[in-house]
Amino acid sequence: MKKRYSTTAVLLLSSSLVLAACGNNSNPGTNGGETGQSSGDKVEVRLATWAGNEEANELQAIIDELNANSTTYTLVQDSNPAEYDTRIITQLSGNSGPDLFWISAQRAAQFSAQGAMLDITDRLEASDHPAAQMDDYYEASLQPFTHEGQQFGLPWLQQPIMMYVNKGLFDEAELSYPDENWTWEDFSAAMTALTKDGNGNNPGDDGFNASNTVQWGFTLNGWPPIQMFVWQNGGEVLTEDGESPIDSPEATEAMQFYAELLNGPLTPSQSLIRDRGFDTMFRNGQVAMFMGGAADDLDSTVENVEAFMVPAGPDGTHATFADVLGMGINSKTNNPDAAFDALVDLTDAIHHWKIMPPRVSLGDLETLQEMHPQKAQSLEAIIASMEYARPYLYSEQYPNWDNVFTTQLIDPMVNSGADPLDLIPQVKPLLENAMQ
Amino acid sequence: MNNYMGTLVRWGVLPVLLLGIGFVIYFIATRLRWSKRQAIGLALISPWIVGFLVFTLYPLFNSLYLSFTQSSIFGGSRWIGLDNYVKLFTTDVEFWPSIRITLLYALLSLPLGVVGALLVAMLLNNKLKGIGTFRTIYFLPAVMPEVAVALIWRWMFNSETGIINFAMSPAFNLFGLDTPNWFGDPNYVLPAFIIMSLWGIFGVNTVVFLAGLQGVPRSLYEAAEIDGAGAFTKFKNITVPQISPVILLQVIMGMIGALQIFTVAMFVRPTTGAGKFMNQLVYERGFTQMAMGEASAIAWVLFLIILVMTLLVFRSSPAWVHYESDVKR
Numbered sequence: 001m002k003k004r005y006s007t008t009a010v011l012l013l014s015s016s017l018v019l020a021a022c023g024n025n026s027n028p029g030t031n032g033g034e035t036g037q038s039s040g041d042k043v044e045v046r047l048a049t050w051a052g053n054e055e056a057n058e059l060q061a062i063i064d065e066l067n068a069n070s071t072t073y074t075l076v077q078d079s080n081p082a083e084y085d086t087r088i089i090t091q092l093s094g095n096s097g098p099d100l101f102w103i104s105a106q107r108a109a110q111f112s113a114q115g116a117m118l119d120i121t122d123r124l125e126a127s128d129h130p131a132a133q134m135d136d137y138y139e140a141s142l143q144p145f146t147h148e149g150q151q152f153g154l155p156w157l158q159q160p161i162m163m164y165v166n167k168g169l170f171d172e173a174e175l176s177y178p179d180e181n182w183t184w185e186d187f188s189a190a191m192t193a194l195t196k197d198g199n200g201n202n203p204g205d206d207g208f209n210a211s212n213t214v215q216w217g218f219t220l221n222g223w224p225p226i227q228m229f230v231w232q233n234g235g236e237v238l239t240e241d242g243e244s245p246i247d248s249p250e251a252t253e254a255m256q257f258y259a260e261l262l263n264g265p266l267t268p269s270q271s272l273i274r275d276r277g278f279d280t281m282f283r284n285g286q287v288a289m290f291m292g293g294a295a296d297d298l299d300s301t302v303e304n305v306e307a308f309m310v311p312a313g314p315d316g317t318h319a320t321f322a323d324v325l326g327m328g329i330n331s332k333t334n335n336p337d338a339a340f341d342a343l344v345d346l347t348d349a350i351h352h353w354k355i356m357p358p359r360v361s362l363g364d365l366e367t368l369q370e371m372h373p374q375k376a377q378s379l380e381a382i383i384a385s386m387e388y389a390r391p392y393l394y395s396e397q398y399p400n401w402d403n404v405f406t407t408q409l410i411d412p413m414v415n416s417g418a419d420p421l422d423l424i425p426q427v428k429p430l431l432e433n434a435m436q
Numbered sequence: 437m438n439n440y441m442g443t444l445v446r447w448g449v450l451p452v453l454l455l456g457i458g459f460v461i462y463f464i465a466t467r468l469r470w471s472k473r474q475a476i477g478l479a480l481i482s483p484w485i486v487g488f489l490v491f492t493l494y495p496l497f498n499s500l501y502l503s504f505t506q507s508s509i510f511g512g513s514r515w516i517g518l519d520n521y522v523k524l525f526t527t528d529v530e531f532w533p534s535i536r537i538t539l540l541y542a543l544l545s546l547p548l549g550v551v552g553a554l555l556v557a558m559l560l561n562n563k564l565k566g567i568g569t570f571r572t573i574y575f576l577p578a579v580m581p582e583v584a585v586a587l588i589w590r591w592m593f594n595s596e597t598g599i600i601n602f603a604m605s606p607a608f609n610l611f612g613l614d615t616p617n618w619f620g621d622p623n624y625v626l627p628a629f630i631i632m633s634l635w636g637i638f639g640v641n642t643v644v645f646l647a648g649l650q651g652v653p654r655s656l657y658e659a660a661e662i663d664g665a666g667a668f669t670k671f672k673n674i675t676v677p678q679i680s681p682v683i684l685l686q687v688i689m690g691m692i693g694a695l696q697i698f699t700v701a702m703f704v705r706p707t708t709g710a711g712k713f714m715n716q717l718v719y720e721r722g723f724t725q726m727a728m729g730e731a732s733a734i735a736w737v738l739f740l741i742i743l744v745m746t747l748l749v750f751r752s753s754p755a756w757v758h759y760e761s762d763v764k765r
Contacts, residue, residue: 086723093509110726116510270620271595399725407708408529415620415707430529 043338045073047346048091048098050084062349070345073338075100092116092330099333100342103153105144105324106402109394112145112152118329121151123340130361131348138386141324141358144394153328154343156350158358159293160320160389161224162307162382169194169215169288178308180318180384184232184257187289187311191217191266194288203265210265216287217266220258221273222406222414224291224310227392228321229254232313238393238401242435246409247424254313255420259413270414293323294382295355300374307378309385322389324358356382400434454483503732509722513729520733531734533711539741540626541713542694545633549694550686552637557645558675571646578639586703589632593618600631622709632700636693641686648682649675677758684757687749695742714738 051059056079063075078098080087085107091097092111103111111117124132131154134142138158145153163178170177173193178186192203194217201208227237235250245251261267268281282290283302291310292298299305312318327347329339351357355372362368363383369376392398409427412418458479465475503520507513524531560571577585592598601615608615618628656674665673676683698715712720714734722731 089509089723089726093511111510114508114510114726115512269596271597271617275594275597400727403720403725404529407712411708412622415617416622416709433527 042070042072042074043335044076045100045335045339045342046076046078046098047342048084048088048101049077049079050081050102051077051079052081055079058353062346062353066342066345066349070341073335073342075342075346092332095332097330097332099330099335099339100327100346101330102156103326103328105155105326105391106394106398108144108153108326108328109147109398110396111328112147112150113396116328116331117152118331118333118336118339119150119152120154120329120340120343121149123336124151127340127344129344129348131344131351131359136359136361138358138360138389140322140390141326144324144391145326145328153326154347155324155326155358156347157295157323157325157354158356158386158389159295159323159325160356160382160385161228161291161310161322162294162296162320162378162385163310164282164290164292164296164298164305164307166282166285166288166302166305168304169285173288177306178311180309180312181316182309182311183316184311184314187218188266191261191289193217195266208265213265213268214286216268216281218261218289219267219273219278219281219287220261220291221270221278222410223278225321226255226258226410226413228310228319229258229313231319231390232311232317233257234313234315234317237405238398238431238435240393242397242432244401244428244431244435246431247428252421252424255413255424259417259420262414263417294378294385297374299378307375307381309381318388320385320389322386322391324391355379356386395435397435401431404430404434454486457486458482499732499735502729503736505729507728509726509728516729520729521737524730524733524737530708530712530717534714534717534734535737535741537626537711538695538697538714538738541629541633541697542691542745544626545630545636545694546687546690548630549633549636549641549690550683552634553641553686554645554679554683556637556642557649560642560646561649571643574638574642575640576638577635578643582699583703585635586632586700589635589700590619590704593628595620619704619706622707625706625710628706629697629700629704632704633694636690641690644686645679645682648679652678680757681759684749684753688746691745691749692742695738695745714741 047063049056049059056077059079060077063077067074085104088097088101088103097116103117108117124134130136134151137155141155141158142151145151145155165177167177170190173190175190175193178190194215195213196202196215197209198212198214199207199209203210230237230246230251233250233254235245235248235252235254237246237251238244246255262270268276268287273281276284276286279290279292279296279298281287282298290298294307299307309318310320327343327350329336329343333339351359351362352371355368355375357363363386365379365383368379368383372379375382392402404427408430409420409423412423413420461482462475462479465478466472470478502513504515504517505513506516506519556574560567560574564570592600595601595615595617598618600618605615616624616627618624652675656678657670660670660674696715697713698719701713701716702719715738718731718735718738721727721734
């Protein structure tokens with residue numbers, strides 16, 4: 001009896017181990033264990049993105065076309081915006097990540113430093129694909145994907161912050177629209193003229209009632225980033241050697257300017273913004289100027305709205321923040337060659353789909369107007385902004401620095417009305433410590 | 437179909453594997469001269485033992501190990517001894533505020549929650565017409581999604597348009613004070629969370645107390661009434677001692693729940709000036725900053741806090757928890 005049991009047990013165990021081995025034989029670098037499976041000579045390449053429904057449908061049309069033309073890969077889209085970062089980190093750390101994935105600039109700097117993204121430097125050098133020509137990219141867009149001189153991914157979008165203007169409200173106030181010569185002084189004057197209470201009084205007028213304000217010149221809630229104002233004033237918040245010169249006169253002055261804007265009355269209070277919605281107030285005509293990414297649809301969905309360059313600093317220095325998004329290859333993919341082919345093809349296709357492509361050769365006004373007629377009126381300013389748009393100085397330690405910067409400096413300014421002059425001496429050593 | 441074949445095979449393999457493990461355990465147990473009955477029992481619970489080992493014990497000890505390392509989430513870790521803990525306790529600007537707000541929240545919300553739930557349960561313990569409907573209504577919070585509740589609270593606490601400030605504004609005006617900016621002003625974040633926690637009075641806590649109250653023998657109250665005891669005396673000398681094991685359970689579970697607050701805090705997103713709750717800090721260190729070593733260290737500090745506080749409550753329990761079995765002895 002005992003012998004029969006033990007024989008059965010041994011048989012069952014060994015058969016299950018064999019089956020388990022078969023079950024795990026699928027590609028570790030895939031989401032369903034199917035990469036590496038051939039479809040003819042083509043290899044399946046799984047792509048993870050944060051695209052929502054509509055965006056995913058548009059992307060699928062692009063992928064279908066690429067798949068039809070490719071002889072090496074079949075791209076399979078896995079799009080889900082919910083908790084994208086957490087999902088992709090978990091998948092990659094569990095060796096079950098996709099072959100290709102969309103990635104933000106901040107994450108790209110972390111992933112490439114930690115070896116989660118494939119080094120594609122040699123492949124790029126060997127390729128004559130238009131999307132592989134590194135000298136065609138705006139330099140700023142490549143920085144987040146570069147680690148120790150090696151390239152770990154490609155940007156597919158560089159989105160400068162633009163100033164969206166409700167031209168109807170400007171006309172009503174008899175103001176001329178912003179132009180490239182606009183500085184903080186012009187910006188402040190326009191904000192004052194565009195802020196009014198229920199009786200039509202502006203700040204500074206006798207009888208202006210701030211608690212009965214019905215229209216504001218501008219809005220901010222930590223966005224647009226304070227860094228942009230510091231850059232415009234000739235300062236820096238973080239340098240390549242890890243210093244945080246936030247106590248420089250330029251940085252201090254910019255932060256004070258930002259704090260004054262936060263404290264009103266030219267901008268709505270934070271709780272009002274939370275309640276009514278940040279961009280909703282602009283869409284509803286309660287706010288006259290709004291800073292958003294070049295790809296935002298404010299100028300194509302809201303009547304009489306156009307994007308202009310953000311104002312320059314007091315001495316005319318132009319600077320704007322660029323949100324950079326890109327794509328990388330899982331360093332553990334079993335199909336690096338096919339994944340690279342898919343990467344450059346899809347990157348190029350997205351360059352022809354979204355605003356703004358981070359490539360100089362695609363920054364042609366006429367071409368872009370044909371591609372994006374709904375944003376035609378804003379494109380000239382967007383192209384001009386690309387020249388000086390820059391992302392943050394991303395690195396592996398940047399998230400630590402950013403956490404301190406946000407929680408210890410920006411949050412108290414935005415939510416508690418704290419004076420940056422009081423905060424800067426305390427925060428500076430913490431920031432520099434965070435970069436070590 | 438091909439896409440799912442791997443998954444299908446794995447799902448097929450899993451039960452076979454578990455069955456195989458059961459047989460092996462049976463085989464080993466019988467060889468060790470266990471009785472057949474014991475060996476079968478052990479084999480049958482083996483899937484749960486395996487689950488415990490793989491999904492609880494291993495992650496537990498792995499996180500302890502990670503807390504002593506500087507580790508990349510993508511693999512590879514470097515042993516750094518106590519550095520993560522030293523950093524937390526000495527230079528980390530978020531750690532102490534996090535400990536402070538988490539402990540204060542637990543210490544302040546817990547007694548309010550337990551006392552409130554007990555009072556509501558006593559009300560629901562009355563024999564009134566339609567009491568079943570009331571009990572159902574008071575259980576509703578238990579079935580509401582936590583995220584929806586958090587969003588509703590956020591709306592109610594809006595400093596300019598929220599119903600709470602609207603209702604309280606006459607009182608604030610009377611003293612010439614501004615209405616609070618609940619989630620924007622660091623001084624009001626903790627009170628706001630404590631008020632939100634009162635929501636937890638209802639639901640499961642009340643039902644557990646109600647079950648406890650209904651287990652108190654009627655004869656004890658009758659005997660006390662014959663001796664001339666009033667309502668408060670009966671509550672103090674009969675109700676509280678009789679349901680003290682339930683109170684102990686509620687205190688321990690409530691304390692653990694309060695110390696582990698996460699969902700509401702993540703959705704309400706108050707100013708960080710008041711500090712982040714510890715579980716929030718664990719998540720952000722792990723998944724935003726990708727510092728799994730630090731995240732694990734914070735998680736272990738939280739675990740130790742919970743352990744110490746639970747032990748303190750247990751140690752104090754002989755002084756105030758009454759078990760009928762003790763009386764019998």
